[in-house]
Amino acid sequence: MDWIEEYIELLYTTDGDELDLNSIDKAKELKYKHMPERFYKYREINEFSLKNFEDDTVWVTTANNYNDPYDCALNMTFSIEAINRIKENTIELCKKNSGLILSSDDEKVLKECRELTEFHYFLAKKYIEQTQNDYNPKEMADAIKHAVDKEFDLINERYRDNFQKSILNCSFSEINDSILMWSHYGGYHSGFCVEYNFKQLGEKNELTRMLQPVIYQDKLFDITPYIKNSVNLNCLISSYVAMTKSTEWKYEKEWRYSISWGSSAVPFAKGVTTPTKVFLGARISEENELLIKDIAKKKSIPVYKMQMKSNEFKLISTRIQ
Numbered sequence: 001m002d003w004i005e006e007y008i009e010l011l012y013t014t015d016g017d018e019l020d021l022n023s024i025d026k027a028k029e030l031k032y033k034h035m036p037e038r039f040y041k042y043r044e045i046n047e048f049s050l051k052n053f054e055d056d057t058v059w060v061t062t063a064n065n066y067n068d069p070y071d072c073a074l075n076m077t078f079s080i081e082a083i084n085r086i087k088e089n090t091i092e093l094c095k096k097n098s099g100l101i102l103s104s105d106d107e108k109v110l111k112e113c114r115e116l117t118e119f120h121y122f123l124a125k126k127y128i129e130q131t132q133n134d135y136n137p138k139e140m141a142d143a144i145k146h147a148v149d150k151e152f153d154l155i156n157e158r159y160r161d162n163f164q165k166s167i168l169n170c171s172f173s174e175i176n177d178s179i180l181m182w183s184h185y186g187g188y189h190s191g192f193c194v195e196y197n198f199k200q201l202g203e204k205n206e207l208t209r210m211l212q213p214v215i216y217q218d219k220l221f222d223i224t225p226y227i228k229n230s231v232n233l234n235c236l237i238s239s240y241v242a243m244t245k246s247t248e249w250k251y252e253k254e255w256r257y258s259i260s261w262g263s264s265a266v267p268f269a270k271g272v273t274t275p276t277k278v279f280l281g282a283r284i285s286e287e288n289e290l291l292i293k294d295i296a297k298k299k300s301i302p303v304y305k306m307q308m309k310s311n312e313f314k315l316i317s318t319r320i321q
Helices: 003-011 021-034 047-055 080-097 104-112 116-131 137-164 179-184 206-210 237-242 247-252 286-299
Strands: 039-043 057-062 167-173 192-196 211-213 215-217 244-246 254-260 268-271 277-280 303-308 315-319
Touching: 003 021, 021 211, 039 047, 039 179, 047 057, 047 192, 047 268, 047 286, 057 254, 080 104, 080 116, 104 116, 116 137, 167 237, 179 247, 206 211, 206 254, 215 247, 237 244, 237 254, 244 247, 277 286, 286 303
Parallel strands: 215 244, 277 303
Antiparallel strands: 039 167, 039 192, 057 167, 057 268, 167 254, 192 277, 211 254, 303 315
């Protein structure tokens, strides 16, 4: 078991009753021990990024504003209990709205159907027999299944959308020389990248306690095991969702600061420690280079500039101030 797996076991139990202050402190200690000495924030140059740099702040925003539509996305699969309730509701609706007559034996068969496909087919066949319509039972069952699947998708979509609007994040990286990240977040290599040493703030600092490594995986986060018992819900689960991303983003080596805020979540500038270094993009303009160097000089921060190697796909940095 690596340290991240142990961290998750300590902090994100499916039964909230198993979570206590001791396990939370152990998880935070473990994470702090493995936290990198340096974090990096890639920025394009605009009035907001320059102000953040001047004021020692970072921008914390809701997940629905990120470039990844799956950021902080989650999925909910439907348990046997939920499916049984859906079956019961479907039976009642069919009896009420279509005049379908079901014997106690019919209802028993329907309730014992293990697969919804089987359930839909039996229901469709009964309806056709009683109404003497010339519908095809399989086509009708498929139509019912399609309607139910669509409803499931809408429920998940609404759930995901609400969550993405309620969680606030700020992302950092373990690396400062990613060609892709300079392209995506550093203004196509014409921006800058700020270095922070958050570890020096100490283990008890709010920022270091809230920072978490991103977990990269192939499937959406399934929240079902955590909501089976709403009474014992793990109150920290939203942070677990926020640290889960697709493996396609693995190259970012991301850590993120996340806050679950609710429906009133509003982006804000959060104060952080003064940067330890600043790196200029390989294509930064002379005007913007002077702007960053001037701010860095006032803060007594060393300035480095990224350079493209001529014989390989690699960026290196050289100190220029």
